[in-house]
Amino acid sequence: MAKPQSVTVFILSFNEARQIRAVLESVKWADEIILLDSFSTDGTVEIAREYNARIVSEKFCGFGKLRNLALDAASNDWILSIDSDERCTPELAAEVRRELENPQFDAYHVPRKSHFMNHWMRHAGWYPDYRQPQFFNRTKMRYREDLVHEGYELKGRLGHLREHALQYPWPTIEVAAHKMQRYSTLMAQRYAEMNKRASLGKMIFSPVGMFLKVYIFQQGFRDGYHGLILAMMYGYYTFLKYAKLWELQQNPTAPDGTPGE
Numbered sequence: 001m002a003k004p005q006s007v008t009v010f011i012l013s014f015n016e017a018r019q020i021r022a023v024l025e026s027v028k029w030a031d032e033i034i035l036l037d038s039f040s041t042d043g044t045v046e047i048a049r050e051y052n053a054r055i056v057s058e059k060f061c062g063f064g065k066l067r068n069l070a071l072d073a074a075s076n077d078w079i080l081s082i083d084s085d086e087r088c089t090p091e092l093a094a095e096v097r098r099e100l101e102n103p104q105f106d107a108y109h110v111p112r113k114s115h116f117m118n119h120w121m122r123h124a125g126w127y128p129d130y131r132q133p134q135f136f137n138r139t140k141m142r143y144r145e146d147l148v149h150e151g152y153e154l155k156g157r158l159g160h161l162r163e164h165a166l167q168y169p170w171p172t173i174e175v176a177a178h179k180m181q182r183y184s185t186l187m188a189q190r191y192a193e194m195n196k197r198a199s200l201g202k203m204i205f206s207p208v209g210m211f212l213k214v215y216i217f218q219q220g221f222r223d224g225y226h227g228l229i230l231a232m233m234y235g236y237y238t239f240l241k242y243a244k245l246w247e248l249q250q251n252p253t254a255p256d257g258t259p260g261e
Contacts, residue, residue: 005100006031007078009088014038014060017047019168024051026088030080031076036070062255064150067086067143074138078103081134081159085169086112092163096135107136114167116176124220124227125213135161147193149187173229180237189242198246206242212233241258 012082013020024047027033031051037045038060045055054193056073058066071079080096082088092110099108111128113120114134121127131154133141155244170176191198214220214234 005078005103006076006212007080007096007100008032008034008074008076009080009082010034010036010067011053011082011084012036012063012066012070013040013044013048013084015042015044016046017042020044020047020084023082023084023087024048024053027080027082027093030091032075034070034073037071038066042103053239056070058173061190062147062150064143064145064147066205067150068145071138071142077137077139079136079138081132082165082210083167085167086166087166089166089171092161092165094134095110095161095163103137104157106140107133107158108153109158110165111132111161112165112167113161114169116170116230117172118168119223119226121223121230123218123222124215124230125218126230129167130160131247133158134165147190148183149190173233176233180233180240184240184244185235187241191241192248192252196245197250198242203239203242203246207235207239210238 007030009027009029009032010068011020011023012032013035017040028051033048033051034056035045035048036055036056036058037048039057042063044055048055054073056069058069060066067081081086085092109130110133111130114129115121116126129257132143132150134152136154137156141152141154145152146149170179211231214252215227215231220231223230
């Protein structure tokens, strides 16, 4: 049996003291932990140092750029990306180690059990909730330097792991609303950079379309009240990003007020 290659885990953070210990506990098996931190002021960095994490401090410059900076700082080619609201299960850690003995692919999607208000969302587009590959060889994959909802470019083969990561992005409606405010601002900025326009039709019909997509077509209704609330919030988020884009179009030089978290 071949000796497994070493793996670096990286985490992006800004003022995540409330939950950073839990994610670090879940990845302390890794050969290296990098915390790419945007100058937290709540003790996040101090907690990370308890786990011998290597701290890289960088002002928020878009999620895609931050992720690539973490890749550049890594000592190992094999990377596991875990966000501050995610947890690596012991089963996923074991699968990563087994795969590193003889990798069959250059990047792997990881299924996520994502929770909304402590409820595992089995529908509404939240399971298995693949985004970018979370386990990959950095010599084969880079992130697109998008401000938010960043894509990726892979020069190699894409596979899927079987074991799960856990995600707790929206433990309460208040947290969800706060994140939607921030992400809708970032998306409006991204759309403005792409020269997209916010029409009246998009502000009226896109939120309705998003609600129907999540609640009906992605079967959010099967998750009961959680699915209904989630679909309504996605509709609201869709309205916000186009309303903020319209606002930018009216006054392009206005400060955006985006927090660096």
